[in-house]
Amino acid sequence: MILRVGLISDTHGLLRPEAMEFLRGSHFIVHAGDICEPRILSGLDALAPVTAVRGNNDRGPWAEELRCAESLRVGEVTIHVVHDLADLDIDLSSAGIRVVVSGHSHKPHIEERNGILFVNPGSAGPRRFRLPVAAAELLVEGQSVTARITELLN
Template sequence: MTFKRLVLVLSDSHIRERAEWFPVEFTNIFQSRAYDIAIHAGDLVDPEVLDFVKSLSKKVYVVQGNMDYLNLPEQEVFEVLGFRVGVVHGDQVRPRGNVQALTILAKSMNVSILISGHTHTPFITAHSGILHVNPGSVTGVWGGGGGSLAPSFIELEIQSTGEISATLYELKRGRVETSTQRLILYPQP
């Protein structure tokens, strides 16, 4: 029997500091789904964002970003269907988004999936047995190192068979565009 978990991955909202709120096109999607887990990889900025993320799932993991003054952990580690998942903001490594440095961090956390933010540019990539997931900025705001400026988030569908579907949602010219990558990971012993 195959089990599945749907995971929402957000980061870098910068609400009230650089953006008023999430794009309505995204909030409509969020509220239409039944997420098993919701994750925010930091830089929420406004406490209302934490309340909103908590309204999207019964299981929520949120970490502190370099612009947050909320009382949040610097990292989270949890298990989903045999996979150890780590969440960090990503400001722990230089340069921003450096996959080799993030891989070293992931291995020190003993995780096979590492979720990070901080770059404001989305990416999904595997490196040295670690799946790296960065949803970009959910509001599309500029980051200290640039960014894509297109609002984005990621949904992960994790299956007990090891198949992971990672769908990137980007808001471009008023339309939500999606692209999906399918990967196979083997659960950790």
């Protein structure tokens, strides 16, 4: 069975209909921080179970309940989530991490390093500079995982 994990980050209080449509059908959703409004998480939770981390712009009592890093197991793959890669403070290999999901830069990016897949879905919130409005997905089948970024707006 292929499990789909929807990836979103840096919504900054804006949950676009295009993002909701893209994430529909996900088995799990990961939000990599800078959520900025708790209603974003409840909107995502209506689609699938959500794992979210606190970003540098997430403030207030609701945000204090979020951890700065989370790990989740999807099938046979362990995914580690952190908003800013500079805050990564875990030995990924010894922890058995296969995928790292981050946000912060607003730049969509996929890169494999030493057998670990690094994915930044980009920003799905307000457009910044000339960066695309984007989200991503992971497709997990057994120990195999692939990632794909999708621009939500032209």
